[in-house]
Amino acid sequence: MNICVIGCGAIGTTIARAIDEMPEIDIIYLTDRSKECATRLQERTKKVRYVPDIVPILGEIKIVVEAASQDAARYYAPLALSAGVDVLIMSVGVFQDEEFQTDTFRLAKRKGAKIFIPSGAIGGxxxxxxxxxxHIDEVTLTTTKPPSAFGSNPYLESKGIKASELRERTEIFFGTAREAVKHFxxxxxxxxxxxxxxxGFEKTKIRIMCDPQVQTNEHHLxxxxxxxxxxxxxxxxxSPRNPKTSYLAALSAISAIRKITGSTWVGV
Ligand SMILES: NC(=O)c1ccc[n+]([C@@H]2O[C@H](COP(=O)([O-])OP(=O)(O)OC[C@H]3O[C@@H](n4cnc5c(N)ncnc54)[C@H](O)[C@@H]3O)[C@@H](O)[C@H]2O)c1
Known part of the structure; x- marks a missing residue:
């Protein structure tokens, strides 16, 4: 089976290296807007082949694994689904755009293709x-991250909050999941x-805490x-490559690919 990975950052690199060792996978096509990053990963793996454009190889692949950005998900998911190719999306935040979500889910149904959304960086x-x-009465997520996870963030800047200058655990956001995804x-x-x-995005409540004392990205659901x-x-x-990203997120994508390509599925 051939797979296409979009993105060779923290998650894409971990995925590509892991599936490089899977006997079920023949070729890993890889694309990234940084050709240099993609060709470097190609040199260090057996099955990775850099492609500047995925359109010519769409007929050869079983699944497109998006591990890049919301922009990439917005472009590549409809492209793959239109060709009847399954997609696995890591930049799940893209679905806070209601119109995009409806159109993409409908497209998958019409084309008989699947959209896989791994559990990512959270359990439960x-x-x-x-x-x-x-019936569910309420869902609340409290996410706590160190200042380095926030970098330069326009929302925080507009509120006059400098994450790097916080000396104690501070709530920097509380609101709906839709707003949280938009701002972070x-x-x-x-x-x-x-x-x-x-x-859904309106009823789910999100609290984001910045804590200079923590080393982990904590999610309390x-x-x-x-x-x-x-x-x-x-x-x-x-992830050592990207402090905004948790290592578990990459592992969850690899686990999802193993389920999709394997014959046993625990925790369906
Ligand atoms: N689902 C989850 O739980 C979860 C957890 C962490 C991160 N993520 C998301 O997964 C995505 C990847 O995370 P990461 O830490 O690997 O990011 P990263 O910044 O380390 O790497 C992203 C890579 O994608 C490339 N890229 C970005 N947009 C592109 C485009 N339009 N076309 C081609 N290449 C493009 C960049 O050049 C970069 O090499 C991000 O959107 C991130 O928010 C999801």
Whole structure:
């Protein structure tokens, strides 16, 4: 089976290296707007082949794995789905755009292709999906990250908050998942994943804390409903390549690819 990976950053590189070792995978086509980054990864792997454009190879691949950015998801997901090719999306925040979400989900259905959204950097998505089959009263996510995870952020700048100057644990955002994803597009993909699994972008509430004392990216998911209560804390080690990204996010994508290509699926 051939796979195409979009993005050779923290997640894309980890995915490409891992699936390079999988016997089920024949060729890993890789594209990135940085040709240099993609060709460097090609040199260090057996099956990776850099392609500047994925259109010519769409007929040869089973799945497009987006691990780049919301812009990339917006461009590549419809392109692949239109050709009947499945997509795995890491930049889940793109689905906070209601129109894009509706159009993309409809396109997948019409073309008989699948959209895979890995659990990413958080635990509990399986339970939340199951719980959402009956009434859920509330879903709240409290995300705590070190200042380095926020970099330069226009929303924080507009509020006069400098993450690097905070000396104690500080709430820097509270609002709906839709607003959270808009203001922190690279930090809060999990808010989008939770929204899709549970009660949507408007009802899901997000609190973002910046804490100079922590080394991990922590996600505390709480939900309450007919099923009972869910209370899950995930403390993630940041990726050494990109402190905004948790290592678990890349592992979840690799795990998803193993499920898709394998014959046993635990935690469906
Ligand atoms: N679902 C989750 O839980 C989760 C967790 C962490 C990160 N993410 C998301 O996954 C994505 C990748 O994260 P990362 O840490 O690997 O990022 P990164 O910044 O380390 O790497 C991204 C790579 O993609 C390339 N790229 C960006 N836009 C592109 C485009 N339009 N076309 C071609 N190449 C493009 C960049 O050149 C870069 O090499 C980000 O959108 C991030 O927000 C999701």
């Amino acid at each position: 998505i399986d339970a939340l999906c199951a719980a959402s089959l009956d 597009p690279q930090n809060i993909n999990v808010a989008a994943t939770i929204s899709l699994a549970g009660i 709480k939900a309450k409903g007919k099923f009972g209560e869910l209370d899950v804390v995930t403390r993630n080690v940041p």
